[in-house]
Amino acid sequence: MVALMQLQGYTTDGFVRTDSFASADIGEAMLDEVVTIVRQADEDDVVPSGIVIAPESQAGWAGEKPEDFISKVFTLHDREEFASFLHDERIAAVLQDLIGPDVDCFLSQFIFKNPGAWGQPWHQDSYYFPFVPARPIVGLWLAITEATLENGCLHVLPGSHQEPVHTHVEDRRPDANLGYVEIVDHDMTDSVAVTMQPGDLLVFDSHLMHRSTDNESNAMRAAMVYHCCAAGTDDLGFADLGGWKNPIHQFMPLLRAGELVD
């Protein structure tokens, strides 16, 4: 029933939100785990195998704790605190409806948006995914803290999932975070802000145009984001970069014949 209700909005708008999808302590456990990973990596000067830690790039960035300097931590979906969120019958039902009976999770990122951090400009996630088949790809954005207008919530353009992937230009702000690109050839006037509480979930199509704004508050705005696609999807990599494949795309079986994989 949850999946059926959600699908209706998803088809028209390219996204659906579910309030109170997860209890806030699930997000707190994720935050604890990712902070442990970041502090351990800082202490040992070694990042655990498979994990990629991306720093905040802004010049003159300051902080006290190791996590104050971090923008994103990638490839967490095979670790228990993060995998258990995906192994939920409600997630399975939504993904089966939107993708099919055989689904992989290929990307996960914990986003720290510390006070003062810039938002991510307007983009479509499929820009980052040179896959065959190219769609459907579904994003799951779980609010770990509240996401407000002040601390840099997401903004989405309803219906823009029906657009092809637009040209993305480099983020023109000096010292913008690695990988930030921007759509500049589309009117975003009808966008809506998606303010959320911890545990709220946004499910969105990878062609949906979205951005987040700067964190102008005094507290961290955090989110855990997963991306899922059909099993058997081929990651073509970036031909213009000599066939380089993105190391943060790690395909993990999640659903087979409609059943969650242990």
Ligand SMILES: O=C(O)CCC(=O)C(=O)O
């Ligand atoms: O949470 C954010 O600040 C941006 C996230 C985003 O745009 C994405 O996951 O594609």
